[in-house]
Amino acid sequence: MSERVAVRKTYKLFIGGKFPRSESGRSYLVQSSNVSLASRKDARDAVVAARAAVKGWAGATAYNRGQILYRAAEMLEGRREQFVALGIPGDEVDAAVDRWVWYAGWADKLAQVYGGANPVAGPYFNISAPEPTGVVAVVAPERPALLGLVSVIAPAIVTGNTVVVAASPSEPLAAVTLAEVLATSDLPGGVVNILTGAITETAPALAAHMDVNAIDLTGVTDATLAGELEVKAAENLKRVLRPAPADHDWTVDPGVTRMTTLLETKTVWHPKGV
């Protein structure tokens, strides 16, 4: 019997629930695999896909979003060995699954904690409720490849936002594998879109894009670039999460800031009558 020919994998982008190559046709080599090198037009396409997904995802019940995220955690757990084979430590995969479940739990609790009745001096019920801001662009941290990525995606989408993620340029394989996890969970296409390639190419297009509502600069290590991106983001008053410090410890309790920064508060005044 002849020897099997190896089936080599090309790591492609994740846009609108599909895995297209970069429209530019470019790729780069990581751990001897070809990975798509996203262009600004891929970023534009990803924003279109993310925008189209907002209505359905933000409109789903919080309980349903929690269920879907939990399902994603299940799938992630099932692919543990695949991530380990890519060089992600087993502990990190476990931590990523736990982080995902932790955020999934917040889905139907956040509005209880950060919304509620406000005392007002008048005959009104006054109620505030947090709502998703819309499309969030995310620059994922360079490392840890999986835990860092999960720690920026999950808090953005759990509240009903959709995301366009610029994955770690040096360790994109975990990001594309995570995309495969999400594609096989019940997450609707377009809720998470992942671009691999140079941050300097995709991030400025996302920061300047008028149809993006918020940008998370966590993974931007160059202070000058971070400043430029913030200036671009100011044009349409995007919500901005500043870069994480270089020594940030991703294993500790992340708190709720990542979720609450990407929310808009809606307040309703309702006449109380007599």
Next chain:
Amino acid sequence: MTATTTSARSDLSELGRSETALRTFLHGLPGVDQVGAEQRAAQLGTRSIKTTAKAQAIDLAIRMVDLTTLEGADTPGKVRALAAKALRPDPADPSCPHVGAVCVYPAMVPYVAEVLRGSAVHLASVATAFPSGQAPLEIKLADTRAAVAAGADEIDMVINRGAFLAGRYSEVYDEIVATKEACGDAHLKVILETGELATYDNVRRASWLAMLAGGDFIKTSTGKVPVAATLPVTLVMLEAVRDFRAATGRQVGVKPAGGIKTTKDAIKYLVMVNETVGADWLDPDWFRFGASSLLNDLLMQRTKLTTGVYSGPDYFTLD
């Protein structure tokens, strides 16, 4: 495809007088090579139009848009807003050209006319029992006269597909001639509803029939059936107007309508116009897009080119 150019001009004007002559002529048109037409259209769709050429194409496409609303729910307020948008599509940029025309139902024509008065934007009205065309001729003509009287200077009529498909070409011909007469000075666009004609051969025949009967424009679709304008269908129609001009000397315009939603689509059409019939047709007087959502995409792309930043639908009116 140029077989028809051999027909003498005098012959063509006589065709309408007899059913037999018309049928012999229309069925004598060379058949359309379906695979070839589709391949040609697909190939022309691969051209890359960038930077300054793209900017020019976008402005041209904006000038060619027939900004359309044909809904049962149209109100005077809605069509007035649409007409205002036609005059100044991008209020933030005075250099943005106005569109070609506004296209509405006859009942809405007076409200649009108020807004467009004195401008270069044309006012088109659908007529002749749009979109089915299934009404007695008298009613269709009254519909047309009413629209013209109310201020429309372009009439979009539908052909009688029932008669056409049944092979009663004279009936279709006579209806177009009668409608053209009812139009007076108004331009007549003849909607073939290619989605219901089934074959490219029929599209070619219907195109010739409409041109012979005196149509100033041939238009693909009403936008009310599942299959609207496609590139191959428009290619067949462009070839027909080209051959018709070669045979008679009269130039007829083309208007694809329905399903053209993106700048990319629009530019594909412009490339096809240039490659098929030449620059003579690259003008709002000879080529139009029947569209509504296309305009916003053109404006977004235009904004991207002028500001360098991707725009979003939040910054343009919903209509």
